[in-house]
Amino acid sequence: MKSRSRWLFSVALLAGCRDHRPAARTIETKGPAADIAALAEPRPCVPDNAAPAATGHSHGMRPHRHQDVEECPVVIDDDDDFANDAAIARLVTKLLDTAADRLDAGSAGAAWTCADRATDLAPRSIDAHLLRGSALGALGRYEESAIAFAMALALAPNDLAVLRTTADAYLRARSEAVAGTAYAAVALELATRGYDVATNKRTRPSPDASVIAEFATLRAQALNYLGRGPEALAATDQALRYAPDQIDALYERGAALFDLHRFAEAQVALEQMLALKPDDAASHDLLGQTLEWLADPRADEHFAQARILAPDDYLPPQLIPEPEFRAEIETVLATLPAEKRAQLKAVRFEVTDLPLIEDLASVDPPFPPSILGLFRSDGSDGKNAAPAGPSIVLYRKNLARVAHTRIELSEQIRDTVLHEIGHFDGLDEDDLRRRRME
Numbered sequence: 243m244k245s246r247s248r249w250l251f252s253v254a255l256l257a258g259c260r261d262h263r264p265a266a267r268t269i270e271t272k273g274p275a276a277d278i279a280a281l282a283e284p285r286p287c288v289p290d291n292a293a294p295a296a297t298g299h300s301h302g303m304r305p306h307r308h309q310d311v312e313e314c315p316v317v318i319d320d321d322d323d324f325a326n327d328a329a330i331a332r333l334v335t336k337l338l339d340t341a342a343d344r345l346d347a348g349s350a351g352a353a354w355t356c357a358d359r360a361t362d363l364a365p366r367s368i369d370a371h372l373l374r375g376s377a378l379g380a381l382g383r384y385e386e387s388a389i390a391f392a393m394a395l396a397l398a399p400n401d402l403a404v405l406r407t408t409a410d411a412y413l414r415a416r417s418e419a420v421a422g423t424a425y426a427a428v429a430l431e432l433a434t435r436g437y438d439v440a441t442n443k444r445t446r447p448s449p450d451a452s453v454i455a456e457f458a459t460l461r462a463q464a465l466n467y468l469g470r471g472p473e474a475l476a477a478t479d480q481a482l483r484y485a486p487d488q489i490d491a492l493y494e495r496g497a498a499l500f501d502l503h504r505f506a507e508a509q510v511a512l513e514q515m516l517a518l519k520p521d522d523a524a525s526h527d528l529l530g531q532t533l534e535w536l537a538d539p540r541a542d543e544h545f546a547q548a549r550i551l552a553p554d555d556y557l558p559p560q561l562i563p564e565p566e567f568r569a570e571i572e573t574v575l576a577t578l579p580a581e582k583r584a585q586l587k588a589v590r591f592e593v594t595d596l597p598l599i600e601d602l603a604s605v606d607p608p609f610p611p612s613i614l615g616l617f618r619s620d621g622s623d624g625k626n627a628a629p630a631g632p633s634i635v636l637y638r639k640n641l642a643r644v645a646h647t648r649i650e651l652s653e654q655i656r657d658t659v660l661h662e663i664g665h666f667d668g669l670d671e672d673d674l675r676r677r678r679m680e
Contacts, residue, residue: 312351350380455485523552
């Protein structure tokens with residue numbers, strides 16, 4: 243298969259199904275016969291407690307299932323000699339090359355059908371399962387995407403390309419998943435395994451420094467997402483030791499330093515990153531936030547540049563006047579049961595633009611400066627000597643930045659208020675995650 247970049251998208255865990263279809267025909271090009279195509283193919287879910295489908299046109303009949311597909315442009319003739327291993331291998335290579343081309347062109351539907359046909363012909367092809375998973379993720383078919391990536395890992399659990407590709411897929415998934423921390427945790431374990439395999443001198447006497455740096459960077463990315471800044475910073479040190487110009491590692495280093503409130507050092511890392519890749523929108527945006535904390539007027543220039551480079555990702559913040567913001571909080575509180583509203587009368591709801599460093603440093607590791615809200619059990623802000631009772635603080639600028647529309651801002655305010663009320667009720671972050679209130 244030609245070397246090319248692969249597009250990767252989010253995956254999700256599978257719900258349990260019982261498969262009632264006959265096993266698929268397997269075509270092997272070499273090695274012992276093993277019908278694993280049945281594991282790689284998506285199955286219709288039939289719950290164990292489902293009633294049998296009725297005959298005729300009664301109300302018990304299950305709905306007919308039909309899904310339109312975008313056909314693979316590779317033509318497979320009925321006369322093709324599938325008993326010829328060499329011919330099958332050539333066809334599989336053509337299907338995979340076409341699948342990769344279609345993904346690069348943004349045609350995920352055709353990429354999926356090409357990769358899917360390749361897995362029919364060569365069910366033990368790792369590249370076929372990786373491409374299939376990427377295409378399915380791009381189509382939003384995350385459960386099937388998970389099967390494809392899991393199959394690639396089952397076939398080659400210590401293959402560096404598989405570990406790198408799958409870890410990256412899970413890191414991309416965390417941005418769209420409800421339980422994003424679970425995706426990041428899986429990615430961390432995969433990246434750690436890859437790092438260990440790549441640095442094992444017994445099996446790899448001449449390790450590839452760039453590959454090691456990639457796994458260290460993936461570890462840093464996962465650790466940053468999980469709020470483990472000191473470990474993320476150490477991972478970026480590892481990456482940059484092997485590849486000093488690893489630009490992704492420089493970004494993750496800047497992110498870790500920003501989260502640890504080491505803003506001057508974060509500025510240095512991000513400026514190094516932009517010297518190597520001036521058109522990186524994420525680095526401009528994070529540098530803007532860093533300079534804002536340093537009271538540097540150049541912050542707005544970098545925010546504007548991020549919006550120019552990636553207008554769909556970095557929209558102008560939904561910054562509304564404080565009275566309107568407070569009215570949003572009151573709207574959320576009005577939806578709560580009367581008993582809960584009575585309990586919350588003892589809680590002060592505060593609005594401020596950005597957190598206080600004293601509040602962020604009240605835990606170890608510290609809260610990142612980008613937090614959306616905070617519950618103070620005694621109302622202390624780190625400056626007042628006397629506690630003033632419990633309070634919930636919402637950060638107007640941070641909330642404005644994560645919302646792309648005015649409706650999203652209302653949703654973010656609602657979710658943040660309810661999240662912090664959860665802390666008032668005694669729930670910790672893990673309790674809230676279990677309730678899908680991350």
